[in-house]
Amino acid sequence: MMSSMSLSRMLRAASVCRTMSTATKLTAVEVNDKTGIATVTLSRPPINALNVELLHDLYQSIKEIENNKSRGLILTSSNDKVFSAGLDINEMYRPDKDRARLLWTKLQDVWLALYGCALPTAAAINGHAPAGGCLLATSCEYRVILPQCRIGLNEIQLGLVPPIFCMFNFLNVLPRRVAERALVQGRIFTTEQALQIGLVDDVASSKEKALEKCSQFIATFAQTNPLARSLTKLKFRGADLQRFESERTNELESFLEFIDHPQMQEDLGIYLEGLKKKNRN
Numbered sequence: 001m002m003s004s005m006s007l008s009r010m011l012r013a014a015s016v017c018r019t020m021s022t023a024t025k026l027t028a029v030e031v032n033d034k035t036g037i038a039t040v041t042l043s044r045p046p047i048n049a050l051n052v053e054l055l056h057d058l059y060q061s062i063k064e065i066e067n068n069k070s071r072g073l074i075l076t077s078s079n080d081k082v083f084s085a086g087l088d089i090n091e092m093y094r095p096d097k098d099r100a101r102l103l104w105t106k107l108q109d110v111w112l113a114l115y116g117c118a119l120p121t122a123a124a125i126n127g128h129a130p131a132g133g134c135l136l137a138t139s140c141e142y143r144v145i146l147p148q149c150r151i152g153l154n155e156i157q158l159g160l161v162p163p164i165f166c167m168f169n170f171l172n173v174l175p176r177r178v179a180e181r182a183l184v185q186g187r188i189f190t191t192e193q194a195l196q197i198g199l200v201d202d203v204a205s206s207k208e209k210a211l212e213k214c215s216q217f218i219a220t221f222a223q224t225n226p227l228a229r230s231l232t233k234l235k236f237r238g239a240d241l242q243r244f245e246s247e248r249t250n251e252l253e254s255f256l257e258f259i260d261h262p263q264m265q266e267d268l269g270i271y272l273e274g275l276k277k278k279n280r281n
């Protein structure tokens with residue numbers, strides 16, 4: 001039987017949190033009415049691989065939170081081992097061409113929405129965050145990770161050329177030399193390494209503590225004029241956003257050309273099979 005203690009705790013939580021009206025199936029959005037902070041939880045089992053639908057839902061959630069004038073946005077995962085496994089490789093392996101075009105366009109939309117978000121943004125990285133997972137986390141302004149996680153932009157290990165926004169994100173958080181080497185080597189960092197190089201800002205022992213640290217970061221802006229804050233953020237990120245816009249069509253076409261290449265398809269097939277084999281052994 002549920003104790004009266006846990007029941008009252010649940011009722012208290014229910015009174016301060018509400019789910020947003022258009023919260024979708026693959027992202028859950030919860031707004032804390034006391035703090036005004038919205039939490040977006042990636043919820044595509046088993047590993048939050050970014051397919052067309054998840055990217056679509058994530059974009060909608062970010063825009064909805066921004067339009068509802070929340071105080072800040074925290075991104076996290078419903079999976080306790082994986083924040084996001086990055087792009088769903090099944091969407092790139094023997095792809096339907098229209099769907100591949102849609103996938104890339106939606107990834108670009110999500111990056112624009114998150115990197116250029118007017119609100120303070122933070123990622124509670126409660127699991128591994130390779131490739132697209134790391135891209136989402138580094139689009140935010142602040143990152144907290146859990147122990148024993150792995151994070152990094154490993155695209156090059158799959159034979160993929162990291163898109164320009166991967167470069168912007170890394171240059172925004174890492175010294176240029178470290179960013180370049182990490183991208184060119186496709187490095188995946190442990191929790192300790194990520195903290196040491198500054199890829200993440202802090203480490204927390206649990207998801208709850210990570211969310212708390214993210215809320216504390218967002219609360220540091222409580223006394224700051226929101227418009228002045230967002231315009232200042234855009235001054236820092238504006239050049240990247242503009243360059244992205246000028247290269248967006250080219251990047252889409254190169255992605256489609258790249259994954260259409262027979263060697264690329266062979267490499268992706270081998271990589272995917274390797275991931276599956278791991279579970280069969």
Ligand SMILES: CCCCCCC/C=C/C(=O)SCCNC(=O)CCNC(=O)[C@H](O)C(C)(C)COP(=O)(O)OP(=O)(O)OC[C@H]1O[C@@H](n2cnc3c(N)ncnc32)[C@H](O)[C@@H]1OP(=O)(O)O
Nearest residue numbers: 049085086087088089128131132160161255258275276279
């Ligand atoms: C011009 C071209 C530009 C291209 C640039 C592209 C920019 C972005 C690219 C990407 O994001 S590519 C994706 C790269 N991602 C990875 O390399 C991650 C691979 N996965 C892992 O390392 C691990 O799965 C994990 C995330 C650390 C989780 O490990 P865990 O042990 O918890 O789970 P697994 O048993 O490994 O996986 C479960 C299940 O999911 C399948 N899977 C894993 N990752 C992906 C993926 N990214 N896409 C599709 N499917 C994936 C894995 O095969 C398992 O399947 P089953 O065996 O259960 O069938």
